[in-house]
Amino acid sequence: MKKIKTIALFGTIIVSAVAFKLGDINIKIKGSDTVLPLSQKEAETFMKKNPTAKITVIGGGSGVGFAAFLDGTTDIAMASRRIKMSEKMKLQDAGKGYKEVIIANDALSVIVNPANKVSQLTREQLEGIFTGKITNWKDVGGDDEKIIAYSRESSSGTYEFFKESVLNNKNYGSTCLNMPATGAIVQSVSQTKGAIGYIGLAYMEKTVKDIKVSYDKGKTFVEASVVNAKNKTYPITRPLYYYYLTKDESKVKSFVDYVLSEEGQKVVSDVGYVSLSK
DSSP, X not given: OOOOOOOOTTSOOOSOSSOEEETTEEEEEEXXXXXXXXXXXXXXXXXXXXXXXXXXXXXXXXXXXXXXXXXXXXXXXXXXXXXXXXXXHHHHXXXXXXXXXXXXXXEEEEXXXXXXXXXXXXXXXXXXXXXXXXXXXXGGTSOSOBOEEEEEOTTOHHHHHHHHHTSTTOOOOTTOEXXXXXXXXXXXXXXXXXXXXXXXXXXXXXXXXXXXXXXXXXXXOBOOOHHHHHTTOXXXXXXXXXXXXXXXXXXXXXXXXXXXXXXXXXXXXXXXXXXXXX
């Protein structure tokens, strides 16, 4: 599986300095740091097929994408979570209809430093670690070493999904370190023996170690992989989204259709995420 190089620690990869153009149409894409590398690659392959097309893809987090979507500064918001009710209401109040499109699926990998001998954790243990109740690796079968938990910042859809799915909607602990981008988590965990974090599947690198996870109180532990995400045995999985205004459908349709096509879904697999095809 081809993996993402963490070349953008602060959530922005510029595919082109200008907006997407097809005829007189301009499109900008902004949002999720998780969806960022996928949109970048989709844009690159689409532009090869359409030499006159130019695409700008900017990260920053799902919340940043939705904020830009609401104020009209992006045409497509990319997100690793569903739109919130508060965001829906703002669009409704402005009289703006929108479309939600699932473009791929993702599995969240829980990662530790390769020097850490812990190789599996239950959901309850992860909850304890990220809420600050478990502070030493010896309490979960590791060495006598302080746990340093890294999280995405609150504008991230990944932050919210992990809180909902893994922490059972409990708050992150005060000692949890919030990072501006997924690449920053990979870098920090790779350099810190006691570190733990979570990342999108495609960001997984050899500089960090993947942890098997149990959602049945330790009866079975499953590793994060495309196969396990597709067969639904890995529990920390989620859809990835594009959002656009209904009035802009003709404007964005050619690119969105490409992402959903057989060729576009092959790009999903090549990048390291989970395609929609069975």
